[in-house]
Amino acid sequence: MDLSFNETWLHKINPTLKLFTMILMFIFVLFVHQINWLINLTFGALLLLWVFSGHPKKRVSLLLIPFLIIFISTSSSMILFGKGDTTWMKWGLVHITEESFYRGLHLGFRALIFATLGLTFALTTRPVNLFYSLMQQVKLNPKYAYSFMAGLRLIPIMIEEFLTIRNAMKVRGVEQERGVRAFYFKIKSYSIPLLSQSIRRAHRIAVAMEAKRFTGERDRTYYYKLGFSLNDGIFVAYLGVLILLGYYLSVVWPLFPVGDVRY
Amino acid sequence: MNRGLKLTDILVTIVIAIGFGIVYKLWGPLYYFVKPLGLHIDQLIYGMWFMAATVAYLIIRKPGVAFLAEVAAASGEFLVGSEWGLEVLLFGVVQGLFAELVFMAFRYKRFDVTVVSLAAIGSAVGSIIMDYYKGYIEDLALWNLSLFLGFRIIGSILIAGVAAYYLVKALEKTGVTNLVRPASKQDYDALDQ
Amino acid sequence: MLFKDLSIHIEKGEKVLLLGPSGCGKSTLLQVLSGIIPKSVEVPMKADHFQQPASWGYVFQDPDSQFCMPYVDEELAFVLENLQVPRIDMPDRITALLKAVGLHQIDPHTNIHTLSGGMKQRLAIASVLALEPEVLFLDEPTALLDPQGTEDIWETVKAISADKTLLIVEHKLDHVLDLVDRIILFNELGEIISDGDKNKILKNDRNTMKEQGIWYPGVWQDYLSSRPLKNLTPSHTDVVLHLNHFQGYRKKKPFISVGEATVRAGEWIAVIGENGAGKSTLFHALMQFIKTSGTFEIHGTPVKKGKRIADHLTFVFQNPEFQFVTNSVFEEIAYGLRLEKLEEPDIRKKVFELLDRFRLTPFQQHHPYHLSMGQKRRLSVAASIVKGQPIILLDEPTFGQDSKNTFALLEMLEDYQQEGATILMVTHDTNIVEHFATRVWTIKNGLLSSDVHVRVKEHAHA
Ligand SMILES: Nc1ncnc2c1ncn2[C@@H]1O[C@H](COP(=O)(O)OP(=O)(O)OP(=O)(O)O)[C@@H](O)[C@H]1O
Ligand SMILES: Nc1ncnc2c1ncn2[C@@H]1O[C@H](COP(=O)(O)OP(=O)(O)OP(=O)(O)O)[C@@H](O)[C@H]1O
Ligand SMILES: [Mg+2]
Numbered sequence: 066m067d068l069s070f071n072e073t074w075l076h077k078i079n080p081t082l083k084l085f086t087m088i089l090m091f092i093f094v095l096f097v098h099q100i101n102w103l104i105n106l107t108f109g110a111l112l113l114l115w116v117f118s119g120h121p122k123k124r125v126s127l128l129l130i131p132f133l134i135i136f137i138s139t140s141s142s143m144i145l146f147g148k149g150d151t152t153w154m155k156w157g158l159v160h161i162t163e164e165s166f167y168r169g170l171h172l173g174f175r176a177l178i179f180a181t182l183g184l185t186f187a188l189t190t191r192p193v194n195l196f197y198s199l200m201q202q203v204k205l206n207p208k209y210a211y212s213f214m215a216g217l218r219l220i221p222i223m224i225e226e227f228l229t230i231r232n233a234m235k236v237r238g239v240e241q242e243r244g245v246r247a248f249y250f251k252i253k254s255y256s257i258p259l260l261s262q263s264i265r266r267a268h269r270i271a272v273a274m275e276a277k278r279f280t281g282e283r284d285r286t287y288y289y290k291l292g293f294s295l296n297d298g299i300f301v302a303y304l305g306v307l308i309l310l311g312y313y314l315s316v317v318w319p320l321f322p323v324g325d326v327r328y
Numbered sequence: 329m330n331r332g333l334k335l336t337d338i339l340v341t342i343v344i345a346i347g348f349g350i351v352y353k354l355w356g357p358l359y360y361f362v363k364p365l366g367l368h369i370d371q372l373i374y375g376m377w378f379m380a381a382t383v384a385y386l387i388i389r390k391p392g393v394a395f396l397a398e399v400a401a402a403s404g405e406f407l408v409g410s411e412w413g414l415e416v417l418l419f420g421v422v423q424g425l426f427a428e429l430v431f432m433a434f435r436y437k438r439f440d441v442t443v444v445s446l447a448a449i450g451s452a453v454g455s456i457i458m459d460y461y462k463g464y465i466e467d468l469a470l471w472n473l474s475l476f477l478g479f480r481i482i483g484s485i486l487i488a489g490v491a492a493y494y495l496v497k498a499l500e501k502t503g504v505t506n507l508v509r510p511a512s513k514q515d516y517d518a519l520d521q
Numbered sequence: 522m523l524f525k526d527l528s529i530h531i532e533k534g535e536k537v538l539l540l541g542p543s544g545c546g547k548s549t550l551l552q553v554l555s556g557i558i559p560k561s562v563e564v565p566m567k568a569d570h571f572q573q574p575a576s577w578g579y580v581f582q583d584p585d586s587q588f589c590m591p592y593v594d595e596e597l598a599f600v601l602e603n604l605q606v607p608r609i610d611m612p613d614r615i616t617a618l619l620k621a622v623g624l625h626q627i628d629p630h631t632n633i634h635t636l637s638g639g640m641k642q643r644l645a646i647a648s649v650l651a652l653e654p655e656v657l658f659l660d661e662p663t664a665l666l667d668p669q670g671t672e673d674i675w676e677t678v679k680a681i682s683a684d685k686t687l688l689i690v691e692h693k694l695d696h697v698l699d700l701v702d703r704i705i706l707f708n709e710l711g712e713i714i715s716d717g718d719k720n721k722i723l724k725n726d727r728n729t730m731k732e733q734g735i736w737y738p739g740v741w742q743d744y745l746s747s748r749p750l751k752n753l754t755p756s757h758t759d760v761v762l763h764l765n766h767f768q769g770y771r772k773k774k775p776f777i778s779v780g781e782a783t784v785r786a787g788e789w790i791a792v793i794g795e796n797g798a799g800k801s802t803l804f805h806a807l808m809q810f811i812k813t814s815g816t817f818e819i820h821g822t823p824v825k826k827g828k829r830i831a832d833h834l835t836f837v838f839q840n841p842e843f844q845f846v847t848n849s850v851f852e853e854i855a856y857g858l859r860l861e862k863l864e865e866p867d868i869r870k871k872v873f874e875l876l877d878r879f880r881l882t883p884f885q886q887h888h889p890y891h892l893s894m895g896q897k898r899r900l901s902v903a904a905s906i907v908k909g910q911p912i913i914l915l916d917e918p919t920f921g922q923d924s925k926n927t928f929a930l931l932e933m934l935e936d937y938q939q940e941g942a943t944i945l946m947v948t949h950d951t952n953i954v955e956h957f958a959t960r961v962w963t964i965k966n967g968l969l970s971s972d973v974h975v976r977v978k979e980h981a982h983a
């Protein structure tokens with residue numbers, strides 16, 4: 066996708082470092098059971114996205130809308146059907162307790178922080194840079210790296226093919242059929258040509274790459290050289306400070322009067 | 329013959345997987361759209377997210393393909409901006425690993441609907457383990473938890489098992505799978521006549 | 522099995538053209554000679570003696586399936602990386618390569634997706650040049666290009682190939698012939714039937730080429746003089762299509778505009794124009810695949826949104842595979858009729874008639890994907906017109922086809938035209954425009970810029 070944006074320091078971070086730091090953050094968050102701490106972390110992550118992604122605020126807001134839906138849908142089953150002792154409401158199968166309510170909320174914030182970190186990464190990292198960096202910093206086999214880059218290049222082509230097939234189906238009258246059988250048939254008439262065309266194309270590209278003397282050996286030169294810079298330090302420091310400060314604030318000014326949300 | 333995956337295998341796997349990655353991404357809104365219906369109806373369609381592994385394995389039939397496909401599909405979904413963010417990457421790794429283990433248990437010799445369904449169950453189990461850590465699912469009321477697990481496993485068998493199997497069967501009829509499968513010994517023998 | 526007891530020997534510096542009917546194995550042979558088979562593509566093969574060129578480059582037919590990187594500079598850099606060129610030398614090499622193929626006017630960091638087909642093929646040549654090959658293999662590099670693009674590509678090849686060996690597969694001979702000095706002729710079984718100096722072959726083997734359905738200079742004259750006289754002037758006069766201030770939109774912007782046009786039954790309209798001019802877009806607009814505005818009437822009734830346009834117009838896509846929905850040739854043709862809930866005997870009667878007409882009867886149980894390109898194309902036409910729609914739109918139906926298939930398809934369309942069907946066809950082939958069309962629409966920059974009735978010259982040749 067060719068969306069215009071301003072390049073910020075987040076774009077200049079080494080992609081491998083960014084990815085691994087974020088994954089560590091992800092794993093860390095799985096072990097945070099204090100809802101107040103988690104909320105602080107989430108706001109720290111949102112701040113990063115909102116201020117430094119370099120994308121127009123309108124686009125970022127648009128991308129944030131589904132997050133709210135996820136927030137609600139993730140927390141709702143736990144709130145409605147979770148275990149707990151202090152009953153707030155009981156109505157048929159629905160049983161809302163204080164414990165399940167906060168646990169549900171906690172889950173919602175968890176989904177929100179994962180999504181925010183992920184979106185920040187996706188908005189500030191060019192896949193080509195990521196794979197070049199993975200080849201250089203963690204010695205990813207070039208066969209996999211270039212296959213990924215070739216695959217990503219095909220996304221717009223696949224979408225075009227999908228639209229073409231939809232038009233072709235209109236011409237053939239597939240669209241006018243109704244019912245379960247027709248649904249099955251429709252799925253088949255889309256997926257078979259799409260898949261077979263993708264396989265053929267992937268096969269041809271692989272042949273073309275080898276015809277250009279691509280061997281998959283690790284010793285090759287690189288057009289893009291990706292190293293480390295001060296930005297990497299700032300990024301790691303930001304997350305480190307966020308974790309500590311978040312904890313401190315959650316103790317000093319807790320938003321909710323609860324601690325561990327587990328049953 | 330030679331071990332490991334060739335460039336063709338890798339590229340075909342990844343391209344199929346990225347195709348599925350787009351489907352995975354589109355599946356997200358559908359999933360949280362049916363989710364508020366409550367009672368875990370959404371779990372019945374969860375199996376879609378395991379499909380890349382089984383489909384790619386059935387097409388290419390080599391060790392490592394199921395894992396690679398699931399990871400690649402998740403990466404594709406992640407890089408086009410999934411609503412779940414980083415989560416999908418780790419889920420992809422675990423789901424792919426479990427499917428791969430099932431195929432490995434059969435020593436990569438069987439490609440029938442039973443094995444594929446087992447792999448689908450494998451992926452489902454992997455995702456449930458992840459959810460256990462992420463979603464406190466053990467803190468759901470028991471009846472609710474059983475519904476959740478039951479629906480997810482049934483859905484996986486139907487989508488990533490049975491549907492994937494018949495999809496690849498239909499694809500085989502078109503002959504394109506021959507591109508990625510090694511030529512048989514018969515074909516070589518035919519040259520000597 | 523393809524190729525049994527084949528021997529081929531090519532000297533350094535020779536420029537060779539491989540000619541043969543579609544499906545005879547030319548592409549396969551090129552891949553064998555370069556070593557792609559069996560190194561990258563596993564195909565069982567055996568040879569007593571096989572010597573591969575030391576350094577070679579290969580340009581493939583489909584521009585979109587030979588690149589692996591998103592940007593022009595990155596794609597070229599990919600090749601340089603393979604050759605372990607130091608990073609500091611890369612930008613200069615990239616600029617030099619782009620210059621060699623005449624792409625210096627574009628910014629090296631351009632998204633490949635935004636290039637035209639011709640530019641993509643030139644980029645493919647540039648990336649092959651980076652390999653500094655002695656031998657160049659070219660497999661129909663101009664199949665999808667307009668006449669200008671085709672000429673440019675062959676000019677480019679000529680400019681860079683002075684000291685190189687060339688092996689070319691190409692159906693369209695217009696500009697290649699100046700370039701080559703030797704021709705190898707294959708028959709449909711993949712056997713060499715003739716091999717030698719260009720001029721000798723063109724003189725002596727004309728009849729063989731004609732039998733095998735190979736394109737050669739003068740094939741059109743031979744074809745026209747051998748075919749029965751037909752009256753191509755439309756005899757019907759009722760208006761089937763009427764367009765007035767008609768526009769088709771992509772992304773809310775008009776991409777095609779037609780001021781005023783009236784089409785009568787039995788006309789054959791050739792739609793021509795450069796790559797990217799908007800020919801396909803015009804057809805998409807007529808089929809209502811995209812949003813349109815203005816007047817658009819079929820048989821005097823305005824076309825409304827949601828109406829089943831496919832009952833009146835039918836469209837044959839450039840890639841026939843996208844249109845196939847069933848598992849056999851028979852079912853493929855029957856599909857449209859089954860949707861109409863016709864009685865089984867009627868369906869069978871109609872399908873057999875079409876199978877016969879399109880010479881597909883022997884293949885009725887085959888999977889559509891297993892047919893040769895020419896057969897696929899005929900099947901997609903047969904399946905599209907089964908409901909007897911009076912207007913047929915075809916988007917470049919003859920590219921990459923040998924002369925036999927091309928003429929067969931054109932004759933079938935002509936039969937329909939005689940029965941009163943209207944044909945609109947996008948083509949880059951000036952011969953088709955000249956000898957089959959009754960009218961020519963030229964599209965330029967998204968505008969129907971000229972609409973001329975051509976006098977039917979047919980009779981003069983006969
Ligand atoms: N991957 C494949 N598997 C099986 N058969 C194949 C495959 N590729 C090509 N063929 C068959 O091999 C034969 C030769 O194909 P090839 O593509 O070399 O023909 P060609 O002379 O280049 O034709 P065209 O002019 O249409 O490009 C055809 O009959 C084709 O159906
Ligand atoms: N799906 C699309 N979205 C946006 N722009 C498009 C789309 N398809 C085509 N275009 C643009 O519309 C213009 C006309 O394209 P079109 O495909 O109609 O050209 P054409 O005359 O059929 O060319 P060719 O001879 O290469 O087939 C081009 O500039 C092209 O880039
Ligand atoms: Mg060919």
Ligand SMILES: [Mg+2]
Pocket residue numbers: 800801802916
């Ligand atoms: Mg076109």
